[in-house]
Amino acid sequence: MAKAPGLYAPVLRDSIADLYRDPPIGQRLTVEGWIRTRRTTRAVSFAELQDGSTLRALQVVLPHDKIPRDQIEADLHTGAGVQVWGQLVETPDRPQPFELAAEGYRLYGPADPASYPLQKKQHSLEFLREIAYLRPRTRTFQAVFRLRSGVSFAIHQYFQERGFVYVHTPILTPSDCEGAGQLFQVTTLPLGAVPRRADGTVAFEEDFFGRPAYLTVSGQLEGEMLAMGLGRIYTFGPTFRAEPSHTPRHLAEFWMIEPEMAFYDLERTMDLAEDFLKYLIRYALRNHYEELAFLTERYEPNLLAELESTKESAFLRLSYTEAIEILTRS
Amino acid sequence: MAKAPGLYAPVLRDSIADLYRDPPIGQRLTVEGWIRTRRTTRAVSFAELQDGSTLRALQVVLPHDKIPRDQIEADLHTGAGVQVWGQLVETPDRPQPFELAAEGYRLYGPADPASYPLQKKQHSLEFLREIAYLRPRTRTFQAVFRLRSGVSFAIHQYFQERGFVYVHTPILTPSDCEGAGQLFQVTTLPLGAVPRRADGTVAFEEDFFGRPAYLTVSGQLEGEMLAMGLGRIYTFGPTFRAEPSHTPRHLAEFWMIEPEMAFYDLERTMDLAEDFLKYLIRYALRNHYEELAFLTERYEPNLLAELESTKESAFLRLSYTEAIEILTRS
Numbered sequence: 001m002a003k004a005p006g007l008y009a010p011v012l013r014d015s016i017a018d019l020y021r022d023p024p025i026g027q028r029l030t031v032e033g034w035i036r037t038r039r040t041t042r043a044v045s046f047a048e049l050q051d052g053s054t055l056r057a058l059q060v061v062l063p064h065d066k067i068p069r070d071q072i073e074a075d076l077h078t079g080a081g082v083q084v085w086g087q088l089v090e091t092p093d094r095p096q097p098f099e100l101a102a103e104g105y106r107l108y109g110p111a112d113p114a115s116y117p118l119q120k121k122q123h124s125l126e127f128l129r130e131i132a133y134l135r136p137r138t139r140t141f142q143a144v145f146r147l148r149s150g151v152s153f154a155i156h157q158y159f160q161e162r163g164f165v166y167v168h169t170p171i172l173t174p175s176d177c178e179g180a181g182q183l184f185q186v187t188t189l190p191l192g193a194v195p196r197r198a199d200g201t202v203a204f205e206e207d208f209f210g211r212p213a214y215l216t217v218s219g220q221l222e223g224e225m226l227a228m229g230l231g232r233i234y235t236f237g238p239t240f241r242a243e244p245s246h247t248p249r250h251l252a253e254f255w256m257i258e259p260e261m262a263f264y265d266l267e268r269t270m271d272l273a274e275d276f277l278k279y280l281i282r283y284a285l286r287n288h289y290e291e292l293a294f295l296t297e298r299y300e301p302n303l304l305a306e307l308e309s310t311k312e313s314a315f316l317r318l319s320y321t322e323a324i325e326i327l328t329r330s
Numbered sequence: 331m332a333k334a335p336g337l338y339a340p341v342l343r344d345s346i347a348d349l350y351r352d353p354p355i356g357q358r359l360t361v362e363g364w365i366r367t368r369r370t371t372r373a374v375s376f377a378e379l380q381d382g383s384t385l386r387a388l389q390v391v392l393p394h395d396k397i398p399r400d401q402i403e404a405d406l407h408t409g410a411g412v413q414v415w416g417q418l419v420e421t422p423d424r425p426q427p428f429e430l431a432a433e434g435y436r437l438y439g440p441a442d443p444a445s446y447p448l449q450k451k452q453h454s455l456e457f458l459r460e461i462a463y464l465r466p467r468t469r470t471f472q473a474v475f476r477l478r479s480g481v482s483f484a485i486h487q488y489f490q491e492r493g494f495v496y497v498h499t500p501i502l503t504p505s506d507c508e509g510a511g512q513l514f515q516v517t518t519l520p521l522g523a524v525p526r527r528a529d530g531t532v533a534f535e536e537d538f539f540g541r542p543a544y545l546t547v548s549g550q551l552e553g554e555m556l557a558m559g560l561g562r563i564y565t566f567g568p569t570f571r572a573e574p575s576h577t578p579r580h581l582a583e584f585w586m587i588e589p590e591m592a593f594y595d596l597e598r599t600m601d602l603a604e605d606f607l608k609y610l611i612r613y614a615l616r617n618h619y620e621e622l623a624f625l626t627e628r629y630e631p632n633l634l635a636e637l638e639s640t641k642e643s644a645f646l647r648l649s650y651t652e653a654i655e656i657l658t659r660s
Contacts, residue, residue: 136559229466231382
C-alpha cells in the first residue's frame with residue numbers, strides 16, 4: 001500500500017483479505033479500495049470498503065470530530081475510490097469482528113451518486129451485462145472470477161506436481177484436427193477485395209502466411225507428438241469452434257485442458273481423470289469456500305452439497321455398450 | 331506404471347526423474363521409455379533408457395543368459411518404446427550412480443535402425459526442424475520445453491501467492507487495443523465468394539458474429555476493467571500480431587503476461603516488475619538447473635552466469651529523458 005501522508009510508521013497491509021486472515025488488532029494501517037455503502041449518523045459515518053481481495057468488506061468508522069461531516073457526505077459515495085488510514089479495533093458486540101477507526105482519507109476517484117449505476121441492492125445479470133465495465137465490483141462476478149482463477153491455478157499445480165510438462169501448442173494452424181469442429185479462418189487479406197489468381201481462385205500466396213490459416217480446434221496433434229518425447233504433457237489454452245449453435249454449451253471461444261501421456265493404458269487414464277477432478281474440487285473447497293458459499297446461497301442451492309458428495313464418491317465406470325443400454329432403457 | 335507380467339509386487343515408479351531423486355536401491359521396479367542407445371558385448375547388453383522426465387538416462391543392463399542376445403539385437407534399437415523390469419543396483423565404480431539389472435522387457439514400439447532418423451550424435455536444429463515430430467526426444471527440446479513449463483508455472487505461482495486473480499480476457503474481439511499492432515481478421519465467410527451488400531460492401535451480417543472480428547493484440551482493456559473491481563489481476567495467454575516482419579523478435583503468435591493493479595503508483599509497479607523477474611530466475615535456477623546447465627554447455631556459455639548475476643543485482647532505474655541521453659551519447 002502507498003504510505004499515508006503524515007502518518008507515523010503505518011502498518012502496510014496488502015489487502016482486506018489479509019486483514020481477515022490475520023487481523024493486526026490495535027495497529028495503525030492504510031487500506032485502499034472502493035466504497036460499497038456509506039451511512040451517516042450525527043456523530044460518525046460508517047463506510048463499507050471493498051478492494052476485490054475478498055467478498056467481505058472492511059467496516060470503516062469516520063468520526064465527525066476528526067473528519068468533517070460535510071466533506072464525508074460530499075466525497076464518500078458508493079463506488080468512490082479511496083485511501084483510508086487509522087487504527088484497527090476489535091468490535092466484539094457487532095456482526096463484523098473488527099473495524100477501522102479512521103483518522104483520515106484521500107479521495108482518489110469520486111463517484112457521482114446521480115449517475116453511478118451500481119447500488120447496494122442486488123442487480124439482475126441482464127442489467128449488469130449493460131455495464132460490463134463495472135460488473136467486476138459485484139460480489140457475483142468477484143466470486144466467479146476468483147473461483148476460476150483458483151481452479152485454473154489448481155489445474156497447473158496438479159499436473160506440475162505429477163511431472164507433466166505444460167506446453168503451448170500452436171493456435172494458428174494450417175490443419176484441421178480430426179474434424180473436431182468447424183474452423184475460423186484467419187487472414188490479413190482485405191475481405192472487400194480478396195486478390196485472385198488468373199484461374200479465379202483466392203491468391204493465398206498474398207495472405208500473411210502464404211497459405212490458408214485457421215484457429216486451432218485442438219492441441220491434440222502437437223500434444224501427442226510432445227508426449228512421445230516428454231512422457232507426460234498437458235495443454236491449457238484457448239480453443240475455437242465456429243459452430244453455429246449460439247447456446248451456453250457451444251462457445252466459440254473457451255479454455256481447454258488436454259493431457260497426453262505415453263504408456264498410459266485406459267485404466268490408468270481413467271484413474272488420472274477421476275483423481276484430477278476430485279483434486280480440483282478439494283482445492284476449490286479448501287481455498288474458495290467463501291465464493292462457493294456465496295454462489296450456493298445466491299444461485300445454486302445444491303452447489304456445495306454436490307461438490308462435497310462428488311469428491312467422496314467413486315466414479316462409476318462402464319463400457320460404451322453398457323452406457324448405450326442404460327440410455328435406451330431410460 | 332503398468333504392472334509387469336509375472337512379477338511379484340513390483341515397485342511402481344513414476345519416472346526416471348523419480349529414481350534419481352530418491353533411488354530405491356535393491357528394489358525391483360518397472361520403467362517405461364525409449365531406447366537412447368544400446369551396446370552389446372559378449373555376455374551382456376547395455377541400453378540407455380529415457381522417458382522425458384529428466385535429461386538423464388537410466389542405464390539398463392540386460393544379461394544374455396536371462397534375455398537372449400539375438401532377441402535384444404532384433405528389438406532394442408535407438409527410438410524403440412519399451413517396458414523394462416528388474417532390480418535397481420548401485421554402481422559405485424561407474425559414472426552413473428545406479429543401473430537397472432533387467433530381468434525382462436516388453437517391446438511396445440519397434441524402431442527400424444535403417445529408417446529411424448535420430449541417432450546418438452548431435453543433430454543440427456535445421457535437421458531437427460525437418461523431423462519436428464521427433465524433436466521432443468532430443469535433450470535440446472526437452473530442456474527448452476521443461477524450462478518453459480516450469481517458468482510458466484512460476485509465473486502463476488508468483489501472482490497467486492500475492493493475491494492476483496488470473497483472468498482469461500477475450501481473444502476474439504471486435505476492437506483494436508491502442509493500435510498496439512496489426513490485426514488478424516477472423517471470419518467464416520468464404521474468401522472465394524465473400525457476400526456483398528447492395529452497395530458493394532462486405533455483408534458482415536452473414537459472418538459468424540454478424541460483424542468484423544479480430545484476434546486480440548492485448549488483454550489490457552479488459553484487464554484494467556477487471557483490476558478496477560478485483561484489485562489485482564494478471565493475464566497469461568496467447569497474443570497475435572500480424573506484423574509483416576518475419577524475424578525471431580516479431581512473432582505472429584506468442585504468450586504474454588499482463589498484470590494490472592489498482593492503486594499502484596509507478597514506484598510500486600517497478601518494484602513488482604523487478605521482484606517478478608528475479609523470482610522467475612530464482613525458480614528456474616532452483617528447479618531447472620539441469621536444463622540450464624545443458625543449455626549453457628551446448629548453446630549459451632554465459633547463460634548461468636548471467637542469470638546468477640541478474641538475480642543479485644538491483645535494477646537501474648532512470649527516467650525516459652536520462653535513457654534518451656545515454657542512447658544519444660553512445
